[in-house]
Amino acid sequence: MELEQEILVPPARVERPSPRPVKIIRPPSFSPAVLFSGLSELIWYRDLLYTLTLHRIRVRYKQSALGLGWALVQPLAMMLVYTIIFSIFARFPSKGVPYSLFVLCGILPWNFFQTALSSSATGLVSHTSLITKVYFPREILPFSYVMAAFFDFLVACVILIAMMAWYHVGLTVQVLYIIPILAVEVTFISGVGLLFSAFQVRFRDIGIAMPLVLQLWMFCAPVVYSYSDVPKRFRPLYMLDPMVGIVENFRRVVIQGWGVDLHLLGVSAVVAIIILPLGYMYFKHREATMADVI
């Protein structure tokens, strides 16, 4: 059958619209110059980031009956468990809103962080065959996991909106602050994701320790309790964790209708902005020999 097919050879394109890029490959060095060269390359490969993100979202729910519903089930289940534990058994204060809504507002930004970080940290190692065969800026792999987790976060926000309607909690204009809050969160996750995924290539311990670290980290962030429940003397140290400013402020602006705590958010932003370029430089430095080590 195949042999009888007519051999069709499509014409190869002759004209070349873009100028020839000149690429110089040198031994790896640790320098801030990669911030610029890496970024311009990343812009050239932006379609790959988009395609890979789309791919993650599609693949995750392929051949599962519930499909996208899984993005809702996980935060809902966590909300139920924490509500039973901390509102019926332990009676945590929830600052004037139903505890289930209070805790859901912590779970959503936290889950985004947790999913993005754990999947991006192991993202390079699960693409070994790709990394040893094709070149593309490797940071696209962890970034695509961050983007896919962000998509899941947006889907899960449907529950939040439904719950707010159920409890008659209205949105105020303060909700616009979620844009800078989420921007800080994405920046922070990207920086840590780059660091962890580059470590993971050499030391697989990262992937193994990740669930434990994230579990402990969650209870160190104001997810099931409020920032104001933390004793004052611990706060200067406590607020250095960028997730504190992110989770606390997310809840403040969405359901409590309070203004943003600029001090807290500022600390988160500074830490995130320091970590991202450092993480990127380290990642690019390791990238050069990644295919040999992985």
Add this chain to the structure above:
Amino acid sequence: MTALQFESVSKRYRIRSGSESQESGFARRLRRTRTHKADFWALQNVNFEVQQGESLGIIGHNGAGKSTVLKLLSNISTPTKGQITINGRISALLEVGSGFHPELTGLENVYLSGSILGMRRAEITSKLESIIEFAGVRPFIDIPVKRFSSGMFVRLGFSIAAHLDPDILLLDEVLAVGDYAFQEKCKQRIAEMHRNGTTMVFISHDLNAVRSVCQRVLLLQRGEVIAEGLPDDVIRRYTETAAFHQRPQITDERRVAEVTSVKFYDSLGNRTNGFRTGDAVSVTIGYRVRRHIPQGSISLYFLNSEGGIAAQWTTSLSGRPINMLVGAGSVEFTCDELGLQPGVYQIDATIEKNGTAEEYEWQHACASIHVDAAKTRGAFYMPHSWRETSEDSVSFLESLAHTE
């Protein structure tokens, strides 16, 4: 204009002894034990240039550094020393189906794989029809590729890669994909790209393909460029490099005999390492024996580029066992029609106790030959004859039927 340039490029690999997967370097550092690191220089001070529109072949035995050159060129890895300059968009046809995900449909995979190989989405959309047409998978484009046959999978993978339109194309052994008709299509496509000015770097064991595609050839040996020039000259040099370096495979106490020479001759009695399929070949093997072997046998193995045994010649099939007295001796093998198809074959020579697997000598890769341009296709050449028959004569099958 120079399309690409290697300037004093060296590449070092660190080989850690011990089981790396069991214990990480970090854990060892905690225990304050020094790991023993051995350096392996896969490439040493390699310099070459490829002009725009030129096609360069790189050949060498296994482990010579060919795949390291490919990895560096495609930027999968970086050099330890030196600098590589690439002028233009480079694409590697190394592994077809890179980045395919089994759960995604053919169409989704075209976008995924195309993006990974460096195409923009708009570019893929504009070439989509042509990609599907070339692969010949149109009826199946909307089903997950895990339900594809392996042939369809490979054809779609190659088709995407063949639509990259790079300035520089890196080719591995990819020409051996799919069925025969598809291979012809791939070759036409590559030839057309070359006519349109695409620079080619072709890394292969297939010397005939190298000879037909490349204008210039580099020969790598142990990480260094040892020859460069016209394909015929370099290929001849290549088959001579494996001339005779002592690489015994068995321990000294068992090794009571030694193969001292392996020489190939053509039908006119001239020494050569190049043959054509169907040629008459003779080989003389010289040996020296330290202890009397009353019943010995000698074998020659022809190893293909993957290291598998393509054929064996042995004295144990016919005649008497050889009575090997202490001192030197030699045997001659002859073959009327060489059945090997084109390629490079490494030769192993062994001396054994006749009829057993007890080896007195095993020389690995002590010679190599290259076989060129077959007159026939197929996995091997079968000597055959034919005659014209008249219509009324009884055919072979019919005569069989009558005798029953």
